[in-house]
Amino acid sequence: MSKQRTAAIVNGDPVEFLSDPGQTLLDVLRDELHLTGSKEGCGSGDCGACSVIMDGRLVCSCLVLAAEVEGCRVETIEGLSTGSTLHPLQQKFLDHAALQCGFCTPGILMASKALLDANPDPTETEARYWLAGNLCRCTGYDKIIKAVLDAAAELRQDRKSA
Amino acid sequence: MAQLSYLSPSSVDEAVKALSGTSARALSGGTDLLVQVRSGRAKPDQIVDLKRIPGLIGIRAENGGFVIGSATCGAMLSEHPTLSKIWPGVVEAANLIGSTQVQGRASLAGNLCNASPAADSVPALIAARATCVIAGPAGTREAAVETIVTGPGKTSLTAGEFIIAFKLPPRGPKASDAYLRMIPRTEMDIAVAGAGVSLALDADGVCLSAHVALGAVAPTALLVADAGQALIGTRLEEVALTRMAEAVRAACQPISDKRGTADYRTKIAAVLAHRAAVIAWNRAKEQA
Amino acid sequence: MNKPVKPEETGTILKVVGTRPIRPDGVEKVTGRAAYGADLHLPGMLIGKVKRSPHAHARIISIDTRKALALPGVKAVMTSADMPDLAAEHYEAGESASNLKDLSANVMARGKVLYHGHAVAAVAATSNAIADQALDLIEIVYETLPHVIDVEEAMAEGAPILHEQMVTAGLGETPTKASNIATKHRLDRGDLAAGFASADVIVETRYSSAAVHQGYIEPHACVASYAADGQTQVWSSSQGHFVIRGLCAKLLKLRFSDVRVIPAEIGGGFGGKTTVYLEPLALVLSQKSGHPVKMVMTREEVFRATGPTSASVVTVKMGAKLDGTITAAQVDLKFQAGAFAGSPVGAAVMTSLACYDVANFEITGWDVVTNSPKVAAYRAPGAPNAALGVECAVDELAEKLGIDPVAMREKNAVRNGVRAPYGPVYKNIGYVETLEAIKSHPHMAIPLGPNQGRGIAAGFWFNIGGESTVNVSINEDGTAIVSTGSPDIGGSRASMAMMAAEVLGIGVEQVRPIVADTASIGFSTVTGGSRTTFATGMAVVQAAEKLVIDLKRRAAETWGVEIDQVVWQEGAAHCLQAEKAPKGALTLAALAGSAGKTGGPIATVVALNAQGAGPGFGVHVCDVEVDPETGHVTVLRYTAAQDVGKAIHPAYVEGQIQGGVAQGIGWALNEEYVFSTGGIMENAGFLDYRVPVASDLPMIDAIMVEVPNPAHPYGAKGVGEVPIVPPLAALAIAVRHATGVRMHDLPLSPSKIRAAIDANAL
Incomplete structure (x- = not known):
């Protein structure tokens, strides 16, 4: 089986990896780069647990072939915090108890980051529709939505005072 | 068992050649194709990624209408400054395909060539009288969107052919469109x-x-x-x-x-x- | 107690319990570091995969694994021939009991396949791709048999029989003819005929619900490593690693001490991860190959071969006087068990009338095997199905009588001192208080618009206690470690740390709670039955209290006073004879630092079987709007009140309520197993098995009513299961009031609602 060499930037760092043509970005993140924060809940793009940001766009890493990321920038949950400082979304998820089992949490955080990057002041409805591709079976979404809106408010405040 | 290979051509000609193979499949967003490959419903021996061919991603105004590169993702359609004003129905239909994540990948060409009777963008494109620009071994041709799909999972494209662009016709004043669908949930x-x-x-x-x-x-x-x-x-x-x-x-x-x-x-x-x-x-x- | 204690010394003013600290495992989970079942990688690890039945019902004529074994990279192939052929034996595991013979045949088919997706063989190979190829090379010859999936069809005369040896239990006499009905359950009281005779109004009605899956986002996953000396380790995400150990040991005839199960983080369970599917197979493959073996299900496998809960048909006949007093109730519950006996119909029988003080009743339940996956526990197993029928019947009665639905429930509510339909006398229950909370909630005053309707329904769940072991130790610096054997599925480590901190008088951040593996702590049964905060929490409190006594003893020794001269307050020992303690209080850190001089390490174990779990009641109100042209239901607002005893960590209690409601809404509106005529599930993926997405739901207002449970040190009752009980009925009733049509069959899909509206208009 001929493996392909791919070079990309993952969480700011250059990486190179070999992959089989059928392997997905999620496979490579988890099995080759040992970034197991991105989860596989369905493998068909229906649950969002593998969400990552690729060249600024939110994608399901299970629906991207590893070879497709040649030259791309990929952001995963492992790169969301800055050193030991949590991203405001991560902190608000903790403050609001917006996770129970935590399995969907990395994907939801990445999706929420993409939301706030694109729309710093989303309404509840906008947040709910943006996150509709991220299934959570534990929380009923209530506290997730509150955490996202609260993080958005804090980030707006930070931007104002900056 | 045939081994899968991946090719990312940088020109239309190269892609036409690659897609002339027996069981090559064109990849744009991949949100349908990769699911089918994984489940075994599609067993291509080669995946031809069209996204690195110049012009296949992007939207431009032309002769009063629009030309949309076939691999342009749904999110780019809604981000375009004027497309949504002129063709809100086409854009809302394309934006209904899947989640935010899917919108970051899925393309009009993929939605059409997957040939599902339920593809959301297709009725809107047909109502808009959109056409496809198709590249193939015999050069390029243009065809109405409704002529592409011939049945569930089947298209009229021949070996080596693939869609490179969609054309939306010029729009006069007092004209618009809309698309609605029924789903049991609100999304997905x-x-x-x-x-x-x-x-x-x-x-x-x-x-x-x-x-x-x-x-x-x-x-x-x-x-x-x-x-x-x-x-x-x-x-x-x-x-x-x-x-x-x-x-x-x-x-x-x-x-x-x-x-x-x-x-x-x-x-x-x-x-x-x-x-x-x-x-x-x-x-x-x-x-x- | 030999001296009067001031109130502030008794701990009645709670400093930690009832607050909302950040959970101790939170940072790991928001940074992606928490390791779930599929995240472990061991050197030399193989990938294990399962070959599954393409038929709903068939006899296995032959299995030829030779070609698969010959494929380079394949290290082991197994079938049921590699597992002991067990005799029938009952194994209790929290909420879900298993027959080991059945369980063995469920994890690997023996003789017959009983549902599409039933495991028939498994392989271990050096890569995913090779394992997949190997599965294709296994040759199996089947003789297909007629199948039956619908519960009523399975009960009918002439239905295909799944188990030729099975006869119906519970009929009084043992039948001679095989049947798909495993057991008839029955509960009755009073004089049913007299009860109906005294009724002014009687309703007779029927409600059905489809099979639904727990829908945890993490597919089942494990790694097993079998060593040459027989010592094995299993990493598994489950609701109870001791139960995984017990089942693996029993199914494979291993010594319990040789099986060490290490709990991975668990990505949701809801009852569905209280049993084994992959672990025994991974162990056999590891033994045969000599390598660690990882097995992870695909989402499709999760749907086809795990869970779900029962499809059910519930008929209710209920009579009441004009003032609303229910005089008699007759309930019949038919439950789909899947391929092996053991549906939750017994619990459905017991819970069905648990909110109602009815003098005369008869409840019958039928446990029926069908050619579908063996059902697994799902959050208050059986109770939502039963409540759908009973709560809708109560609404029908209230409507006929012109009585407000909350008043109707208050009129017939069980109260303290009333004997529950299932036996015990209720004590310290908070049902009436919960009804009161709903009655006075602003939600009830919001006016409804056109095509909008409001549904009110109540629900009950027993909650359980059970066996837990807890180890609390004080580190040299005065911080504490709390080890339990209870997997943390929704934040329980936070409440364990909080309860320990409360007793020890220290900050919650000073306590590190962990879930210890089966070799590191004593037996603890599953996290299920809403038991962990109650039972494991009780053990945590008792252990911490033992340590406080020990710490007081050490301080007394240090000061040379009697122990009764020492009080424990704010994390320090205080001497009532100030002159004996010139340096003042001895803090936990000081005592820990000098532990070597006062008897050595400060640590203790409590192992208990917690009794006295307080039953839980919930009352929900739900507003919907129905699009009369499309039949689409929009949930406008939802309020759920529940007696929680005492909320240890209120945010996670609210979370349990909101999560249960969301699952109940999915069950009511869109979730269902759709089978083809060939008995194949047609929607085995999250695209067509429609769990609620964020945009489907409103905010869910969770009202915590606190009627303390005196059996728990802080008054806690189980909270996790009650909230899924009322929503099925609440939604069905709300749709009725929005459309004027009674919907009797769940899910309330748009096409069914539109059809019902059209039929009603004729």
């Missing part, structure tokens, strides 16, 4: 039925032209000429809408499956066409 579903309506009005709000297309009620998306005809010359009075709804119901030949019964699909197609027509008419009146 395949349409149980869908309806796209495109209208052009005169200054008094009378329909000069009207096109109605349906999804998920037949083996392929349907352009229902009688339904459009029922609206022409009217201001969408109730009687016109009722006549249109009758034409819609008459055109439906749905199946019953896990997503809905044939009876329900027929009823809903008429409801959606009615509602979409009203939205399109209201939008058209607002257009300069």
Whole structure:
């Protein structure tokens, strides 16, 4: 089986990896780069647990072939915090108890980051529709939505005072 | 068992050559293809990624209309400064495909060539009288969107052919479109039925032209000429809408499956066409 | 107690319990570091995969694994021939009991396949791709048999029989003829005929619900490593690693001490991860190959071969006087068990009338095997199905009588001192208080618009206690470690740390709670039955209290006073004889630092079987709007009140309520197993098995009513299961009031609602 060499930037760092043509970005993140924060809940793009940001766009890493990321920038949950400082979304998820089992949490955080990057002041409805591709079976979404809106408010405040 | 290979050509010619192989499949967003490969429903020996071919991603205004690169993702359609104003129905239909994540990948060409009767963007494109620019071994050709899909999972594209762009025609004043679908949830579903309506009005709000297309009620998306005809010359009075709804119901030949019964699909197609027509008419009146 | 204690010394003013600290495992989970079942990688690890039945019902004629074994990279192939053929034996595991013979045949088919997706063989190979190829090379010859999936069809005369040896239990006499009905359950009281005779109004009605899956986002996953000396380790995400150990040991005839199960983080369970599917197979493959073996299900496998809960048909006959007093109730519950006996119909029988003080009743339940996956526990197993029928019947009665639905429930509510239909006398229950909370909630005053309707329904769940072991130790710096054997599925480590901190008088951040593996702590049964905060929490409190006594003893020794001269307050020992303690209080850190001089390490174990779990009641109100043309239901607002005893960590209690409601809404509106005529599930993926997405739901207002449970040190009752009980009925009732149509069959899909509206208009 001929493996392909791919070079990309993952969480700011250059990486190179070999992959089989059928392997997905999620496979490579988890099995080759040992970034197991991105989860596989369905493998068909229906649950969002593998969400990552690729060249600024939110994608399901299970629906991207590893070879497709040649030259791309990929952001995963492992790169969301800055050193030991949590991203405001991560902190608000903790403050609001917006996770129970935590399995969907990395994907939801990445999706929420993409939301706030694109729309710093989303309404509840906008947040709910943006996150509709991220299934959570534990929380009923209530506290997730509150955490996202609260993080958005804090980030707006930070931007104002900056 | 054939080994899968991945190719990312940088020119149309290279892609045409690669796709002339026996079981090569074109990849744009991959949100359908990769699911099929994983489940074993598709077993290509080669995946030809079209996204690095110049021009296949992007939107440009041309001759009063728009040319949309075939691999342009859904999110880019809504981000375009003028496309949504001129063709809101096409954009809203494309944006209904899957989640935010899927919008970051999925393309119009993929939605069309996956050849699902329920593809959301297809009725809207047909109602908009969009065409496809197709590259192939014999050069490029242009064809109406409704000629591409010939049945569930089947297209009229021949070996080596692939869509490089969609063309949306020039739009006069007082013209607009709308697309609605029915799904059990609010997101993340395949349409149980869908309806796209495109209208052009005169200054008094009378329909000069009207096109109605349906999804998920037949083996392929349907352009229902009688339904459009029922609206022409009217201001969408109730009687016109009722006549249109009758034409819609008459055109439906749905199946019953896990997503809905044939009876329900027929009823809903008429409801959606009615509602979409009203939205399109209201939008058209607002257009300069 | 030999001296009067001031109130502030008794701990009645709670400093930690009832607050909302950040959970101790939170940072790991928001940074992606938490390791779930599929995240472990061991050197030399193989990938294990399962070959599954393509038929709903068939006899296995032959299995030829030779070609698969010959494929380079394949290290082991197994079938049921590689597992002991066990005799029938009952194994209790919290909420879900298993028959080991059945369980063995469920994890690997023996003789017959009983559902599409039933495991028939498994392989271990050096890569995913090779394992997949190997599965294709296994040759199996089947003789297909007629199948039956619908519960009523399975009960009918002439239905295909799944188990030729099975006869119906519970009929009084043992039948001679095989049947798909495994057991008839029955509960009755009073004089049913007299009860109906005294009724002014009687309703007779029937409600059905489809099979639904727990829908945890993490597919089942494990790694097993079998060593040459027989010592094995299993990493597994489950609701109870001791139960995984017990089942693996029993199914494979291993010594319990040789099986060490290490709990991975668990990505949701809801009852569905209280049993084994992959672990025994991974162990056999590891033993045969000599390598660690990882097995992870695909989502499709999760749907086809795990869970779900029962499809059910519930008929209710209920009579009441004009003033609303229910005089008699007759309930019949038919439950689909899947391929092996053991549906939750017994619990459905017991819970069905648990909110109602009815003098005369008869409840019958039928446990019926069908050619579908063996059902697994799902959040208050059986109770939502039963409540759908009973709560809708109560609404029908209230409507006929013109009585407000909350008043109707208050009129017939069980109260303290009333004997529950299932036996015990209720004590310290908070049902009436919960009804009161709903009655006075602003939600009830919001006016409804056209095509909108409001549904009110109540629900009950027993909650359980059970066996837990807890180890609390004080580190040299005065911080504490709390080890439990209870997997943390929704934040329980936070409440364990909080309860320990409360007793020890220290900050919650000073306590590190962990879930210890089966070799590191004593037995603890599953996290299920809403038991962990109650039972494991009780053990945590008792252990911490033992340590406080020990710490007081050490301080007394240090000061040379009697122990009764020492009080424990704010994390320090205080001497009532100030002159004996010139340096003042001895803090936990000081005592820990000098532990070597006062008897050595400060640590203790409590192992208990917690009794006295307080039953839980919930009352929900739900507003919907129905699009009459499409039949689409929009949930406008939802309020759920529940007696929680005492909320240890209120945010996670609210979370349990909101999560249960969301699952109940999915069950009511869109979730269902759709089978083809060939008995194949047609929607085995998250695209067509429609769990609620964020945009489907409103905010869910969770009202915590606190009627303390005196059996728990802080008054806690189980909270996790009650909230899924009322929503099915609440939604069905709301849709009825929005459309004027009674919907009797769940899910309330748009096409069914539109059809019902059309039929009603004729």
